[in-house]
Amino acid sequence: MKHLEKDKFQPSRPWLAPLIGAFCGVLYGLLDFYLDHPGTGAPSYIHLIHELFDVFLPIALGIAVGLGINLILKNIRFNQYLSMKNSQLSRSVFTSTLISYIIHELRNPIHNLSAALENNPPDLTKEQESVVHKNLKRLESITTQWANLSVLYDTINPKETVLLKEWFQRFFNDKVSNQLREMNIQYSQIMCPAEVYIHPTLLEQICVTLFSNAIQELGQQKTNRVLTLTIDQNKEASEFIEIKLTNPGSFPDEVIKSQGKQVVNSRKGLGLGLVIVQKTLTQIGGSLQLFNTSDSAVVKICIPGALV
Amino acid sequence: MKIAYIEDDIDARDIFASKFKQDQIQCDVFTSAEESESEIHKGNYDALIIDIMLPGITGVQFLSKLRKQEIHIPSIIITAFNSQEHAKDALNSNACYLLEKPFSYQTLLKIVKQTIQTPSSIQHCVDRGLTQLNLTPRESEIAHYLLKGLSNAELANNFSLSEKTVKQYITQIFEKANVSSRAEFFSYIFPV
Numbered sequence: 001m002k003h004l005e006k007d008k009f010q011p012s013r014p015w016l017a018p019l020i021g022a023f024c025g026v027l028y029g030l031l032d033f034y035l036d037h038p039g040t041g042a043p044s045y046i047h048l049i050h051e052l053f054d055v056f057l058p059i060a061l062g063i064a065v066g067l068g069i070n071l072i073l074k075n076i077r078f079n080q081y082l083s084m085k086n087s088q089l090s091r092s093v094f095t096s097t098l099i100s101y102i103i104h105e106l107r108n109p110i111h112n113l114s115a116a117l118e119n120n121p122p123d124l125t126k127e128q129e130s131v132v133h134k135n136l137k138r139l140e141s142i143t144t145q146w147a148n149l150s151v152l153y154d155t156i157n158p159k160e161t162v163l164l165k166e167w168f169q170r171f172f173n174d175k176v177s178n179q180l181r182e183m184n185i186q187y188s189q190i191m192c193p194a195e196v197y198i199h200p201t202l203l204e205q206i207c208v209t210l211f212s213n214a215i216q217e218l219g220q221q222k223t224n225r226v227l228t229l230t231i232d233q234n235k236e237a238s239e240f241i242e243i244k245l246t247n248p249g250s251f252p253d254e255v256i257k258s259q260g261k262q263v264v265n266s267r268k269g270l271g272l273g274l275v276i277v278q279k280t281l282t283q284i285g286g287s288l289q290l291f292n293t294s295d296s297a298v299v300k301i302c303i304p305g306a307l308v
Numbered sequence: 309m310k311i312a313y314i315e316d317d318i319d320a321r322d323i324f325a326s327k328f329k330q331d332q333i334q335c336d337v338f339t340s341a342e343e344s345e346s347e348i349h350k351g352n353y354d355a356l357i358i359d360i361m362l363p364g365i366t367g368v369q370f371l372s373k374l375r376k377q378e379i380h381i382p383s384i385i386i387t388a389f390n391s392q393e394h395a396k397d398a399l400n401s402n403a404c405y406l407l408e409k410p411f412s413y414q415t416l417l418k419i420v421k422q423t424i425q426t427p428s429s430i431q432h433c434v435d436r437g438l439t440q441l442n443l444t445p446r447e448s449e450i451a452h453y454l455l456k457g458l459s460n461a462e463l464a465n466n467f468s469l470s471e472k473t474v475k476q477y478i479t480q481i482f483e484k485a486n487v488s489s490r491a492e493f494f495s496y497i498f499p500v
Contacts, residue, residue, distance in 0.1 A: 107388035111410035115320035
């Protein structure tokens with residue numbers, strides 16, 4: 001990237017104005033010398049002009065000096081602004097290159113995982129299993145690999161306070177409502193006013209996965225496409241807010257039994273999306289639970305928070 | 309169908325290569341551009357799948373190099389980057405398709421078939437068609453000029469041969485292609 005150069009903004013002949021000023025000064029000096037010399041016999045109007053110059057020139061000189069100082073200050077400020085812009089641009093180029101590389105580092109293992117798990121095979125071969133484990137490790141190592149760079153940036157507080165009602169309204173309008181309409185799913189929500197301590201980006205990732213899974217599941221049902229969201233304080237531990245997503249149907253027994261294990265195959269346990277959700281929630285002190293009631297499948301997540 | 313898959317991240321590459329084999333597609337795998345360079349010649353593959361980020365020269369640089377060597381095999385560039393810069397580079401190096409990771413085998417297969425069915429260059433049609441016939445260098449030269457529409461007399465003049473020898477060469481070429489006329493030979497090289 002070509003940086004802005006201050007030379008471009010500087011006047012092309014900075015010596016011209018002082019030179020003209022000096023020339024005028026010499027002319028005035030000569031006039032002064034001519035009038036002060038006895039016997040020159042200068043006409044009276046020349047004397048009048050000379051007197052006028054004597055009055056106005058110091059004033060003009062003062063104004064010129066003032067303007068000059070002002071111009072110099074302006075130039076300094078402008079140079080500071082340019083140098084600040086330059087460093088901002090360099091930083092933004094560096095950041096976007098860095099983000100591009102991090103995405104590259106993330107996408108490769110995800111690509112390998114999706115290749116190994118494509119078509120959701122009921123049993124993984126040894127090779128597939130080794131690919132899965134190797135690439136999950138690669139994903140995990142990315143955090144440590146790039147952690148040192150965090151000092152360059154403002155740190156994100158993973159336990160930022162989010163007001164759930166407002167946040168959900170926005171999230172629902174942006175990400176969910178269209179999908180529900182397309183799939184003809186009836187949606188209802190029961191929401192207690194609460195705040196949770198999680199970064200909004202993490203919460204969004206979690207909710208996107210939960211809603212996508214539920215919508216995908218409901219899309220396979222011909223009737224009874226109903227989805228319910230409930231937000232309330234956790235009965236067992238009041239320092240947690242629980243978010244429950246309920247839809248008709250049931251989880252396979254293998255999925256219920258495999259919770260807590262890192263199994264990335266949605267027929268035998270948690271799919272990759274839910275493994276990531278579980279991991280994220282564990283890191284902020286929350287939890288993920290999947291269970292069946294008499295007629296529904298329920299995904300319950302607990303996030304540290306409080307009623308407001 | 310024969311393709312080359314050049315990718316240093318071997319996990320997905322090997323899985324997809326074995327799936328290609330199951331679908332009766334010969335897939336040769338390479339880890340770097342340098343490794344594949346000696347194996348890729350005019351028309352000896354139907355398509356190339358090249359990752360952008362390769363050790364040594366990048367996929368885009370490699371593709372540009374192939375194009376400079378007059379190798380016009382249709383190519384699919386794959387990448388884990390999501391920048392416009394890479395898309396632009398891929399386009400400028402005459403790639404047929406830019407595919408972003410992660411992608412499924414079915415998507416890749418569909419794009420490979422699509423790329424082969426609608427070849428991006430006539431030159432590749434000629435190169436691929438003639439390579440598949442296993443012609444001798446002389447036959448290959450004559451076949452090239454035959455496809456330019458030269459008559460037997462012109463061919464004889466061009467190669468300083470007698471018309472009879474030219475006819476013999478043409479008969480051998482037609483036999484290898486299992487055709488009996490120039491029109492059929494054209495149709496063999498440029499299938500509709």
